[in-house]
Amino acid sequence: MAVLLVIEDDTELQRMIRLVLEKRGHQVYTAENGVEALYQVNAFRPALIILDLMMPLASGEAVLEHIRSTHELRGTRVLVVSALPTAHQLAEQLGADDVLQKPVEVATLVAHVEELLRQAEPE
Numbered sequence: 001m002a003v004l005l006v007i008e009d010d011t012e013l014q015r016m017i018r019l020v021l022e023k024r025g026h027q028v029y030t031a032e033n034g035v036e037a038l039y040q041v042n043a044f045r046p047a048l049i050i051l052d053l054m055m056p057l058a059s060g061e062a063v064l065e066h067i068r069s070t071h072e073l074r075g076t077r078v079l080v081v082s083a084l085p086t087a088h089q090l091a092e093q094l095g096a097d098d099v100l101q102k103p104v105e106v107a108t109l110v111a112h113v114e115e116l117l118r119q120a121e122p123e
Helices: 011-023 034-044 060-069 087-094 106-120
Strands: 003-007 027-031 048-051 077-082 098-101
Touching: 003 011, 003 034, 011 027, 011 106, 027 034, 034 060, 048 060, 048 106, 060 077, 060 087, 077 087, 077 106, 087 098, 098 106
Parallel strands: 003 027, 003 048, 048 077, 077 098
Antiparallel strands: none
């Protein structure tokens, strides 16, 4: 399937997302803060990133700005999952591919991940 990166500082939520996506056959890496996320993005070049905007050390905004400004990463699909009331507007401004507002149901998250991966496949 696909290489995914879950960037989420809530370790329980991160673990749950990872387990659900691994059961669907994906290879899932995780990061708990923005600095670790930047390393993981560059090291593993995931097909899709699930990104929280509010994180320690470097914000999700900074991570998304890095992805969109780096030529080799620009095409990476990014699904923002955030509790910020302004998440939709902010994610759109930064170039995210999709946004979900926390709390989010697992089935909804999986459906959005699978749709973004389908969109990324060459025809």
